[in-house]
Amino acid sequence: MKYRYQINGISCGGCITRIKKTLEEHPEVEQVEVFLQPMGATIVTMNKKLTVEELQGQLNKLEGYTIAEIS
Template sequence: MKQKFSIEGMSCGHCVARVENAVNELPGIQKVKIHLKRSNGTVKFDEGQVNSEQIAEKINDTGYKAKAV
């Protein structure tokens, strides 16, 4: 499955890397692409191992505000 997320609070490339690294720690993640200027990102994942809510929670745990859109 592919899911888009809005992500508030990112201000630099380090923020993007932090979010990408955190999401990639979850099981079932296949691809993560975060866009700083658009304040969003797209995650491709295996629904049998992880869901959108878990991904948003992981992003929120890094200090940013995420929600599936």
Template sequence: MKQKFQINGIRCGGCVATVKKNLEAHPNIEKAEIFLAPKGATLITMKENLSIDELQKQLSKLNGYTITEIKQ
């Protein structure tokens, strides 16, 4: 299942790599695609649907990033 999100705090390719690695460390996330254009646009493929709170909890291991869902 793929869902679209916006991750605030993404500024460069290094941010993308760090956040991607962090998100993909979660056992229910198969793949995270994070884009610089538009900045912070994210497509996450999950095995099981995760709430925005669960995703933010995973991101809270890093400093300075917040995630919001993009309604389709």
């Protein structure tokens, strides 16, 4: 299932590559799409829905990024 999020702290394409790789390391995450326009808009495809806290925990392997769900 696909879920929409906003990731803050992104400043370049390198950020997107690191975020995508880090989130996709989680066993429940199938695919991550992060967009520059609008900045930080993200679609995460998961086998089982993870909480924002679980996704933030995964993202905390990197420094300076926060994630919030978009309704």
